[in-house]
Amino acid sequence: MKEQKRLLVNLIATAIAFAVQFGVNFILTPYIVNSLGSEAYSYIPIATNFVGYANIVSVAVYSMTSRFVSVEYNKGRPDRAEVFFNSALVSNLVVSLALLIPSILVTLNIKHIINVPDNLLPDVQLTFGFAFANMLLTLATSAFGSVYYVTNRLDINARRNIEGNILRAVVLIALFSLLPAKIYFLNATVLLVGVYLVSANFYYTHKLLPDIHPDLRKSTWNAIKEMLSSGIWNSFNQASNIMLTTLDLFLANLFAGSAATGQYSVSKTVPNFILSVITMLVGVFVPQLTIYYAKQQKEKLANALSYSIRSMGFLCSFPIGFLLVFGKDFFHLWVPSQDADMLHWLSVLTLIPLAISCCTEVVYNIFTVTNKLRTPAVVLFILGIVNTVAAITLMKTTSMGIWAVPVVALVISIIRNLVFTPVYASRCLHMPVSLVYAPIVRGMVCTVAMTLVCLCYRTIVHGTGTWFTFLAAAVICSCIAGVANIMVIFNKDERRRFFSMIASKLRL
Numbered sequence: 001m002k003e004q005k006r007l008l009v010n011l012i013a014t015a016i017a018f019a020v021q022f023g024v025n026f027i028l029t030p031y032i033v034n035s036l037g038s039e040a041y042s043y044i045p046i047a048t049n050f051v052g053y054a055n056i057v058s059v060a061v062y063s064m065t066s067r068f069v070s071v072e073y074n075k076g077r078p079d080r081a082e083v084f085f086n087s088a089l090v091s092n093l094v095v096s097l098a099l100l101i102p103s104i105l106v107t108l109n110i111k112h113i114i115n116v117p118d119n120l121l122p123d124v125q126l127t128f129g130f131a132f133a134n135m136l137l138t139l140a141t142s143a144f145g146s147v148y149y150v151t152n153r154l155d156i157n158a159r160r161n162i163e164g165n166i167l168r169a170v171v172l173i174a175l176f177s178l179l180p181a182k183i184y185f186l187n188a189t190v191l192l193v194g195v196y197l198v199s200a201n202f203y204y205t206h207k208l209l210p211d212i213h214p215d216l217r218k219s220t221w222n223a224i225k226e227m228l229s230s231g232i233w234n235s236f237n238q239a240s241n242i243m244l245t246t247l248d249l250f251l252a253n254l255f256a257g258s259a260a261t262g263q264y265s266v267s268k269t270v271p272n273f274i275l276s277v278i279t280m281l282v283g284v285f286v287p288q289l290t291i292y293y294a295k296q297q298k299e300k301l302a303n304a305l306s307y308s309i310r311s312m313g314f315l316c317s318f319p320i321g322f323l324l325v326f327g328k329d330f331f332h333l334w335v336p337s338q339d340a341d342m343l344h345w346l347s348v349l350t351l352i353p354l355a356i357s358c359c360t361e362v363v364y365n366i367f368t369v370t371n372k373l374r375t376p377a378v379v380l381f382i383l384g385i386v387n388t389v390a391a392i393t394l395m396k397t398t399s400m401g402i403w404a405v406p407v408v409a410l411v412i413s414i415i416r417n418l419v420f421t422p423v424y425a426s427r428c429l430h431m432p433v434s435l436v437y438a439p440i441v442r443g444m445v446c447t448v449a450m451t452l453v454c455l456c457y458r459t460i461v462h463g464t465g466t467w468f469t470f471l472a473a474a475v476i477c478s479c480i481a482g483v484a485n486i487m488v489i490f491n492k493d494e495r496r497r498f499f500s501m502i503a504s505k506l507r508l
Helices: 003-036 043-074 078-108 118-140 142-150 154-178 184-208 221-256 258-267 269-294 298-334 340-364 374-397 401-429 434-460 467-489 492-507
Strands: none
Touching: 003 154, 043 078, 043 118, 043 142, 043 184, 043 221, 043 258, 078 118, 078 142, 078 221, 118 142, 118 184, 142 184, 154 184, 221 258, 221 374, 221 401, 258 269, 258 340, 258 401, 269 298, 269 340, 298 340, 298 401, 298 434, 298 467, 340 401, 340 434, 374 401, 401 434, 434 467
16 A cells, blocks of 8 residues: 555544544533533542553653664564564563552542542442553554554554544443443443454564564563663653643642542543544644754745644634534533533633644644754753642632633743744754744644634524534635635645545545
């Protein structure tokens, strides 16, 4: 299969997997919140975040496994690839065993770590237990998951994720239909899917990588050190991202209470999905930037970077701008038992940083392209500490309560994405900073335009009280703002390229 077609298939399959995952969460979340309440629901993302804290230790090796195995295998050196594969397998098994005891201790003593009502304690302990079990299983076998990256068969990975989400949805519906509602059902089904995915990884490793076999005797300390030396900054960034993005629910639970945390966790559901989509889309643009940089084609790199930034701003403006205006209507329809007004304004404080970061996330990847990772990692870590300390201070010394968390995150996001990232990226590329700022501003204007169109629509059409009128508003506003934005921020050649790309996908 040609490279461009393979890329297109991978992109479409990954997008479908995202859509299925979102569909499962979109349909099940209001049912779960209505059955269990937002307070109980909040322990699901908190348990997930605790898994992220544990992964700081292990990400240094497993995050680089795919890269090293792929390079050696695709250079025609399967023996060398097998050494990296088994070295990663050994190191991940050791880390999994090391994390087993702490995971058990955290699960048994969770009431002494976070606020848990007595009536929910057994369910919360099981929720954490299933989450840690899935983490340890996935970590111990993560080397097998590199098969899709090494063979460029991300479409298979996407397909198994779709199957896993469907399996989880079916089992969840059966559990909630046949048994009394329990929050640990969610993580129990995650573990079930984890077992299914690990089994699939074993099968496809044997099928697609017949030259690579699990053999712990083929691991070497030098291979582990080589992966660690490259991956250590990923652990550093993991710790920083936790302080900036996922520690908020833990802090909210400690200082604002479990009830407020439940509302905040629901308000972040859609913004978190948009963030996942941003991450997926950025991966489409970065490889070409790397090629231009490697070939020292500075002008092409600058043009590609500008186009990528503006494209991200254009694509992400639709959901962000629409939810900034119609978020209250969305939450009223989606989780009618909750305070839609509060959920809307909490989500607004989370969506505004996304309107900025959707444009600058491509720029942030310039540090990887140019191999200038240390300074950004240090800056991100410092900002993470400032974010954590400021949020705790405001929650303890003011009456802001839960609102302190997204407000501080908004300020830190502006500093990171509009002050540090463009300036340092321009320095790494040895180009004027204006060449980076200009497309960022134009990309952000797309969200402003979408927001203004939605405000005008809301003024003319007063209500979106049903899903039909809500979706109709989304389509009409997106069409109007989309036509305006694509004419303003793209030139004639870029518009032709954009429409050609869409047409080619429709013909696939």
